[in-house]
Amino acid sequence: MPQNSTYIRLFHGEALFRVGQMAREFYMVKSGAIYILDEKGVVALKQFHAGELFGIPEVLAQGQWANTAIANGITVLTRFDASHLFRSLDQMPETQSDFIRHIASLA
Amino acid sequence: MQADLLPFIDWSYHPRQIIAPEARIITTGDPTDMLFLLEEGEALAPNAARRGQHHPADAAGADDIAYAAGAFLSLLEMLSLNAYRHDVLAREECRVIGINRQEIKAMWDRDNRLAWPLSCSIAATITQRRQTRFLM
Numbered sequence: 001m002p003q004n005s006t007y008i009r010l011f012h013g014e015a016l017f018r019v020g021q022m023a024r025e026f027y028m029v030k031s032g033a034i035y036i037l038d039e040k041g042v043v044a045l046k047q048f049h050a051g052e053l054f055g056i057p058e059v060l061a062q063g064q065w066a067n068t069a070i071a072n073g074i075t076v077l078t079r080f081d082a083s084h085l086f087r088s089l090d091q092m093p094e095t096q097s098d099f100i101r102h103i104a105s106l107a
Numbered sequence: 108m109q110a111d112l113l114p115f116i117d118w119s120y121h122p123r124q125i126i127a128p129e130a131r132i133i134t135t136g137d138p139t140d141m142l143f144l145l146e147e148g149e150a151l152a153p154n155a156a157r158r159g160q161h162h163p164a165d166a167a168g169a170d171d172i173a174y175a176a177g178a179f180l181s182l183l184e185m186l187s188l189n190a191y192r193h194d195v196l197a198r199e200e201c202r203v204i205g206i207n208r209q210e211i212k213a214m215w216d217r218d219n220r221l222a223w224p225l226s227c228s229i230a231a232t233i234t235q236r237r238q239t240r241f242l243m
Binding site: 046053054056057060088091092093095096097098099100102103104106107 | 109112113114115182183186215218219221222225226228229230232233235236
């Protein structure tokens with residue numbers, strides 16, 4: 001596992017993050033699923049399954065989570081610290097990191 | 108000029124196309140194997156919901172995407188999808204340069220193998236958000 005990443009395991013219905021929290025980490029689902037809920041916390045707007053990565057634009061923008069995320073079933077994720085992403089960008093040639101930041105700015 | 112974001116590409120070595128006013132530069136469903144740089148002119152990607160109702164000469168609506176000279180056309184879709192999802196229409200005579208997607212990827216991979224997949228991942232997130240009005 002890369003440095004600055006950890007596995008986390010959630011029970012069914014357990015929150016990964018809540019609306020308004022700072023986005024300091026991004027995630028990859030290893031097993032199970034993460035549901036992103038609407039404002040009322042009732043409807044799943046989006047689902048992330050094994051192998052899917054999410055949260056990078058929010059982390060790059062140093063913004064807040066716009067929605068609450070909960071586990072559907074027992075769910076295991078890899079959590080990547082923002083510093084991992086920023087360090088990776090810093091290690092890239094400037095042209096590539098500039099391009100990625102430009103892409104993120106379109107969010 | 109967005110072409111500056113890809114400084115390793117010598118745009119002068121790639122063929123230009125002249126697109127007539129109101130003609131399509133990109134048609135919905137075209138494969139995203141080419142990235143287009145709008146070198147001259149103005150173009151518009153009308154909101155897909157109003158496809159067919161929009162005249163290129165009309166002012167851009169709130170959900171339309173307007174492109175000025177120097178812009179990449181539908182860059183996010185090129186990075187994240189197999190086929191373009193929106194038409195891009197010339198609002199006036201346009202000159203565009205096309206470059207093969209694999210060529211860009213190969214140039215990127217020479218320096219850093221994380222940059223391309225990360226760009227595609229971010230682009231996919233934003234493209235999904237625009238489709239569902241949801242960012243994550």
